[in-house]
Amino acid sequence: MLTEFRSWRTMVRTAAGVGLAVLTACASPPTRFYTLGTASEATIVNRTTSADYLVDMRPVKVPAAVAKSQLVVQVNAAQVKVLEDDRWASPLADEIRDALLADLIRQVGAPDWRTAAQTGEIPVYQVAVDVQRFESWPGSHTLVDAIWSVIALNGQEALTCHSTVSQPVSSGYDAIVDGHRRALSNIAAQIAKGVRELSVRSTAHPIRLTGSPGRTGKMTLTCPALRGDQN
Known part of the structure; x- marks a missing residue:
């Protein structure tokens, strides 16, 4: 009888432990995933359209x-706080x-060189971005x-700029993501201005080094202003 009682008590404890584990698992919050992209706007340039130049966005x-x-x-x-359930x-x-690439393509109307037909004659502008701070408050x-740069791969033209953008946000992590999305869109607009200016200047005004006929040099350009004159 005593042995049977002990066995019964062990079974009750085991069942209680399993039940508690199930309840704990059910109570765990679901993982939420966020993206800086937007599905509300088209991000693909018509590949059959003749492009004046291509964009090569390097890894950030x-x-x-x-x-x-x-x-x-x-x-x-x-x-800082690392959010395990928000990724x-x-x-x-x-x-x-x-x-950045999606915004840049929309604004300059030039496709990503990886998706476009390569002829060897169309100028390619390489964009590199080094994020120094990415803060969420x-x-x-x-x-x-x-810090970002635009370089003409088939020439000597180059532009390097430093952008700092802050966006106000309300409470909630959705607002944080949207704030970063707006900040990056602002920077993409600045990069787009730089690409357009480089394209126009390199086509219309080839630069020569003073006193050195026949040698080309780097073009001196002013960094475009951010939207709303934010710097």
Whole structure:
């Protein structure tokens, strides 16, 4: 009888433990995924349209502190919080690159050189972006601080600029993502201006080094202003 009682008590404890584990699993919050892209606008340029030039967006560099699958938000100037249940749909560097490229293609009307037919005669402008700071302040603002450059691959023209964009945001992580999306769109608009200016200047005004006939040199250009004159 005593043995049967002990066996029964063990079974009750086991069942209780399993039940608690099931309840805990059911209570775990679902993982939410975010993207910096937007599906509301077309991002593909008609490939049959003749393009004056192509865009080559290089892989984006991001700070190690935010190069995670999870969203990272600021607690204060010296502390951050990693959100285990709120994650990027793809690596953050890829999210930023894809968002910038989509905006850039829409604004300059030039396709990504990887998707366009290569003739060897169409100028290619290579865009490189190095994000120095990518900060998320819930209920306050987002900040993107980046150094970017545009280089004409078939010439000597180059442009390097530094952009810092802050966007106010409301509470919630959706607002954080939207704030970064707006900041990147602003930077993409600035890059687009740089690409257009390089294209026009390199076509209409080839630059020569002073006193050195026949030698080409780097073009001196002023960095385009951000929308709303944000710097």
